[in-house]
Amino acid sequence: xxxxxxxxxxxxxxxxxxxxxxxxxxxxxxxxxxxxxxxxxxxxxxxxxxxxxxxxxxxxxxxxxxxxxxxxxxxxxxxxxxxxxxxxxxxxxxxxxxxxxxxxxxxxxxxxxxxxxxxxxxxxxxxxxxxxxxxxxxxxxxxxxxxxxxxxxxxxxxxxxxxxxxxxxxxxx
Numbered sequence: 001x002x003x004x005x006x007x008x009x010x011x012x013x014x015x016x017x018x019x020x021x022x023x024x025x026x027x028x029x030x031x032x033x034x035x036x037x038x039x040x041x042x043x044x045x046x047x048x049x050x051x052x053x054x055x056x057x058x059x060x061x062x063x064x065x066x067x068x069x070x071x072x073x074x075x076x077x078x079x080x081x082x083x084x085x086x087x088x089x090x091x092x093x094x095x096x097x098x099x100x101x102x103x104x105x106x107x108x109x110x111x112x113x114x115x116x117x118x119x120x121x122x123x124x125x126x127x128x129x130x131x132x133x134x135x136x137x138x139x140x141x142x143x144x145x146x147x148x149x150x151x152x153x154x155x156x157x158x159x160x161x162x163x164x165x166x167x168x169x170x171x172x173x
């Protein structure tokens with residue numbers, strides 16, 4: 001099954017800069033059976049773990065996060081770039097390969113002691129996922145784990161999110 005999913009991810013060399021291989025998920029998104037399989041495989045490890053809410057970071061985290069939330073029959077909360085959410089927010093800064101960025105979530109999006117699953121398309125250096133974890137925990141929730149479609153193992157993002165954290169990745173490069 002995982003090999004079918006891998007075959008639906010297109011390698012784009014030298015994007016966004018020379019030497020980088022971009023893992024393009026748009027062919028997978030266009031394939032109904034591949035997309036359905038990816039969502040099920042991302043959700044399955046967290047069935048029976050009393051997940052109350054799924055959160056996903058802008059923008060591809062929305063695609064997978066909402067689908068995983070629906071599969072688990074729970075709600076979804078977005079984590080967005082600054083200035084995109086209309087209500088009172090909390091934010092976290094994080095480091096990228098070439099600078100820093102910031103993510104925000106509505107202060108009332110996550111309730112104290114809720115069991116939250118974080119979903120994204122990819123973990124590379126771990127900055128986005130770590131910032132998402134920090135935001136959810138700052139609001140008093142219990143992070144059940146994280147589920148991603150792709151893990152770029154050489155970039156060691158898993159190390160950045162902390163030892164003992166449950167991270168499920170379907171495809172590793």
